Amino acid sequence: MSEISAAFPSPGHNHDHCVDQALADARSVCRRRGARFTEQRARVLELIWQSHRPLGAYQILDQLRTEGRSAQPPTVYRALDFLQDLGLVHRLASLNAYCGCVAPGAQHQSQFLICRECGVVAELREQAILRVVTEAAVSRGFRIDETSIEVAGICPDCARKPSR
Amino acid sequence: MSEISAAFPSPGHNHDHCVDQALADARSVCRRRGARFTEQRARVLELIWQSHRPLGAYQILDQLRTEGRSAQPPTVYRALDFLQDLGLVHRLASLNAYCGCVAPGAQHQSQFLICRECGVVAELREQAILRVVTEAAVSRGFRIDETSIEVAGICPDCARKPSR
DNA sequence: ATTAAATATGTTACATTATAACATATCATT
């Protein structure tokens, strides 16, 4: 499984390597879980990882279609459901978009920093955040099933750039 | 302005009072900001507060129509935009639904506990959560504009009930 | 009071996101 990556991808890194690693990880997760990593599913995951920012379902659909595949919305949503179930991608509710998980296979509740300017996303897995949220919940007798923690703002790269 | 309410509304409380208070608060906020608290806007806010759970835009639309008002989607979305701008309602991204703000007028980033069983929502304003999220962000050079922190699970009431 | 500007609402049409339902194909097992 791949190492933990920095919060935001560094501008100059070899992203092809990230994609390859993500696909290899996915293959391994599927094998371990007895799930089929079909061409469609692999291609959808690859498209998500190749993109520098989260992709909407219909953006993925458009891509598949330009590749000559016969694709309809259910094609994409089924693949996305599958990938989510296996923890290979996350859905960002505030964007209606999907991004690759940086720690597939491990059970986790993540937090997301989303740049309003360039769209880049950092997936955090901060125990401190989860801890304080859990404390707040249990002190009110609430049992947490799932968290959706998404923070919009400006990433370091965009903050450096002049105004705009 | 109304006092800070408990996390989850107690089952036996007088909810009409909550609604009246929310409308009064809204009127006051609008006056202070020089905004018009029109019939439509008041009615949308009232519907949201009267509901025991967050309302979708088209649920609100249906209500308005049964009251004989000529209403189309833009009618509702405009009112919702207005109410959000003034901090009178919040949009829950994970539900595509809207709930009344428990502390209107004050600038704040809230967190929401959402019961999967009964739909009830608790709006929290935990400084500790905001603090640790902010720390995580700034340590990565990220400037926060807005948070969307929504936690799905089971509320105390539903937890007490037998299985289901 | 009259006019003009700003604000709010009505109305039609459409864009975007997601799912239901059923047919067909592919894969795994016997």
Place this chain on the structure above:
DNA sequence: AATGATATGTTATAATGTAACATATTTAAT
């Protein structure tokens, strides 16, 4: 080869949200 399980194709539609332009209402000047 036959069977059941899983995956995909296909059509249609549901659910959520917005663009654009016309009309009405309120507010502020004249």
